[in-house]
Amino acid sequence: MTPSEVDDKDCYFRYYADVYVHLELIKDKSRMDAYKSAVAFHSDFIEGKVVLDVGCGTGILSILCAKAGARKVYAVDASEIALQAQSIVKDNNLSDIITVLHGRVEDVTIDEQVDVIISEWMGYMLLQECMLESIVTARDRWLKPSGLLLPSSATVNSLRNYFILPLPSCTWLHSPALRYFDNIGFWSDVDGIDMSALIPLAKKDAFSTPSVETIRSESILGKAHQVKKIDIYSVSNPELESVTSKFMFKSYISAPLHGFVFWFETEFSQKKPKHSGVPSPILSTAPEVLIDCDDLIQLEKGQTIEGSVTITQNDMKQRFLVIRLQYASGGESYVKVVSFL
Amino acid sequence: MTPSEVDDKDCYFRYYADVYVHLELIKDKSRMDAYKSAVAFHSDFIEGKVVLDVGCGTGILSILCAKAGARKVYAVDASEIALQAQSIVKDNNLSDIITVLHGRVEDVTIDEQVDVIISEWMGYMLLQECMLESIVTARDRWLKPSGLLLPSSATVNSLRNYFILPLPSCTWLHSPALRYFDNIGFWSDVDGIDMSALIPLAKKDAFSTPSVETIRSESILGKAHQVKKIDIYSVSNPELESVTSKFMFKSYISAPLHGFVFWFETEFSQKKPKHSGVPSPILSTAPEVLIDCDDLIQLEKGQTIEGSVTITQNDMKQRFLVIRLQYASGGESYVKVVSFL
Numbered sequence: 068m069t070p071s072e073v074d075d076k077d078c079y080f081r082y083y084a085d086v087y088v089h090l091e092l093i094k095d096k097s098r099m100d101a102y103k104s105a106v107a108f109h110s111d112f113i114e115g116k117v118v119l120d121v122g123c124g125t126g127i128l129s130i131l132c133a134k135a136g137a138r139k140v141y142a143v144d145a146s147e148i149a150l151q152a153q154s155i156v157k158d159n160n161l162s163d164i165i166t167v168l169h170g171r172v173e174d175v176t177i178d179e180q181v182d183v184i185i186s187e188w189m190g191y192m193l194l195q196e197c198m199l200e201s202i203v204t205a206r207d208r209w210l211k212p213s214g215l216l217l218p219s220s221a222t223v224n225s226l227r228n229y230f231i232l233p234l235p236s237c238t239w240l241h242s243p244a245l246r247y248f249d250n251i252g253f254w255s256d257v258d259g260i261d262m263s264a265l266i267p268l269a270k271k272d273a274f275s276t277p278s279v280e281t282i283r284s285e286s287i288l289g290k291a292h293q294v295k296k297i298d299i300y301s302v303s304n305p306e307l308e309s310v311t312s313k314f315m316f317k318s319y320i321s322a323p324l325h326g327f328v329f330w331f332e333t334e335f336s337q338k339k340p341k342h343s344g345v346p347s348p349i350l351s352t353a354p355e356v357l358i359d360c361d362d363l364i365q366l367e368k369g370q371t372i373e374g375s376v377t378i379t380q381n382d383m384k385q386r387f388l389v390i391r392l393q394y395a396s397g398g399e400s401y402v403k404v405v406s407f408l
Numbered sequence: 409m410t411p412s413e414v415d416d417k418d419c420y421f422r423y424y425a426d427v428y429v430h431l432e433l434i435k436d437k438s439r440m441d442a443y444k445s446a447v448a449f450h451s452d453f454i455e456g457k458v459v460l461d462v463g464c465g466t467g468i469l470s471i472l473c474a475k476a477g478a479r480k481v482y483a484v485d486a487s488e489i490a491l492q493a494q495s496i497v498k499d500n501n502l503s504d505i506i507t508v509l510h511g512r513v514e515d516v517t518i519d520e521q522v523d524v525i526i527s528e529w530m531g532y533m534l535l536q537e538c539m540l541e542s543i544v545t546a547r548d549r550w551l552k553p554s555g556l557l558l559p560s561s562a563t564v565n566s567l568r569n570y571f572i573l574p575l576p577s578c579t580w581l582h583s584p585a586l587r588y589f590d591n592i593g594f595w596s597d598v599d600g601i602d603m604s605a606l607i608p609l610a611k612k613d614a615f616s617t618p619s620v621e622t623i624r625s626e627s628i629l630g631k632a633h634q635v636k637k638i639d640i641y642s643v644s645n646p647e648l649e650s651v652t653s654k655f656m657f658k659s660y661i662s663a664p665l666h667g668f669v670f671w672f673e674t675e676f677s678q679k680k681p682k683h684s685g686v687p688s689p690i691l692s693t694a695p696e697v698l699i700d701c702d703d704l705i706q707l708e709k710g711q712t713i714e715g716s717v718t719i720t721q722n723d724m725k726q727r728f729l730v731i732r733l734q735y736a737s738g739g740e741s742y743v744k745v746v747s748f749l
Contacts, residue, residue: 085613086595086606086609086610086613087591087610087613087614089606090591090594090595090610093598094594125603125606127598127601127603130601151605151606151609154605155601155602155603155605155606158602158603158604158605159601159602250428250431253431253435254427254431257434257468260468260471260496260500261496261499261500262466262468262496262499263499264492264495264496264499265427265430265466265492265496268427268492269427269428269431271427272426272427272428273428
């Protein structure tokens with residue numbers, strides 16, 4: 068590990084010592100509901116078993132598991148928040164069930180195999196701040212062959228949104244269309260002053276990093292594309308270093324292509340799902356991650372866009388992503404590279 | 409100048425090379441309208457005169473002055489945005505009137521005295537990123553004795569907001585009351601889990617820096633207090649290093665004191681205002697800067713709060729502020745120190 072990597076990790080774990088970050092996670096209702104459903108769905112399995120919570124934060128998932136009847140829960144976190152998790156466990160009279168371990172999951176010692184590994188590890192575009200590597204490490208080290216992983220699989224998807232006319236409604240305030248007009252088109256004529264000299268820089272500023280927002284279904288231009296499905300029971304860490312996927316889609320309608328949207332889904336099922344007809348809980352994310360094109364492409368109905376996307380974990384800063392988009396349509400090709408903190 | 413100061417200044421000027429920053433300034437309608445009114449109000453004076461625009465950014469104020477009939481405008485900016493300002497001036501066919509100088513106003517050379525200095529220098533709490541020092545330097549160096557400063561005076565004010573019950577309306581989404589409940593009270597009971605161990609840390613996180621938002625008049629608990637009025641025609645730089653003001657107010661009603669609000673006003677008048685009965689343009693800011701109390705103080709109607717506020721420019725990072733609030737009520741005293749980037 069180089070010194071800069073040490074710094075990055077330090078910084079990362081310090082970030083999670085901020086209470087505010089945990090507030091955001093716990094207030095993400097769809098995320099919390101998915102975990103609550105998953106624990107409830109698997110409560111027969113969890114009852115009387117040993118659970119490992121990787122990156123436990125405030126300990127809320129450990130507490131859910133303890134309340135669902137786990138015999139023993141190991142709650143591990145490298146951030147200072149582990150000290151608070153310890154107090155919270157005590158305040159909820161669960162110290163006899165939950166043991167909080169303050170350290171990286173790669174470094175702590177657990178003296179038994181576990182039945183369940185639960186973790187809330189998913190970053191933007193799924194792989195951002197890829198804590199999944201730590202889950203894989205914990206899985207290989209401690210999970211019993213028959214054990215349960217929550218979540219059990221995760222899929223990164225991509226779909227495309229189109230350029231929509233701005234409407235004077237608050238729902239559009241953060242739409243890609245309004246963002247484009249607001250940040251770029253704005254400079255063409257500022258109260259009669261020609262400030263279009265700023266447009267190239269404004270494009271660079273506005274589109275150099277992905278944005279995170281919720282896309283309305285009306286904005287979707289083509290069929291969703293599956294970039295990568297990860298089976299957490301079997302994935303290996305080298306597989307996560309770089310993911311490439313080719314795509315091809317036909318536009319549903321005539322509209323300008325504004326950019327690409329990425330989102331992910333996670334499932335919470337057993338290694339060999341029981342075919343009971345009851346689907347295991349899933350979590351599908353919103354807001355999504357948007358990567359805007361620098362220049363709009365006017366598409367005709369049925370026009371194809373072909374290309375590929377590569378998502379690479381940055382070697383220098385392990386928890387950061389670089390996304391490389393390559394796409395072509397109507398005889399023109401485009402390349403767009405962005406990085407995601 | 410120490411190396412860290414050099415770095416800070418570099419960083420500051422690089423920040424202003426981002427187009428987005430200028431977009432925000434130009435889109436701040438009340439700010440732009442105040443400058444437009446000021447230029448229109450003084451157009452008789454500006455006509456045929458020499459103008460200096462300190463920190464010209466995209467050059468928009470220089471262009472306003474040129475269009476108002478200035479004979480010559482010097483537009484100075486240390487950031488790379490000066491290169492764009494140059495293009496914008498050319499695109500608007502004003503190169504014969506406006507000369508863009510890329511450098512700090514302390515370093516550039518202007519071979520004549522000027523009739524007008526215009527500048528948009530006001531940061532949060534007026535003194536944040538205190539470019540006013542550069543205006544004072546430029547004034548002493550180049551402004552004719554009869555010259556015009558736009559703006560001409562600036563006042564930092566403080567008033568108090570109270571704790572209001574949260575209402576399920578989007579206007580309250582960012583109210584201090586909701587922020588308190590959302591960030592602090594939230595942890596008392598999270599779906600039946602006692603997470604109150606996080607409250608002290610959550611308070612520290614939530615209230616360690618001022619926030620910037622618009623306060624509704626219903627939230628005001630007492631009469632506004634003038635912290636400092638600055639006459640830009642006569643102010644000296646040492647006066648700006650630290651400002652202290654004592655305050656005393658009586659609460660209008662029985663309500664919890666939630667925090668203190670700071671805002672500023674600028675005027676655009678001549679050194680000796682003409683008593684024509686037409687007031688010179690002013691700019692009054694919203695959003696305001698809020699400094700939240702760590703703990704609420706329940707006030708009775710007519711109860712007094714006494715205290716003092718000191719706003720100090722940080723020596724190490726010249727453009728940053730430290731705000732020290734000291735206040736007492738009902739036999740209790742409080743001290744709150746925050747810093748503002």
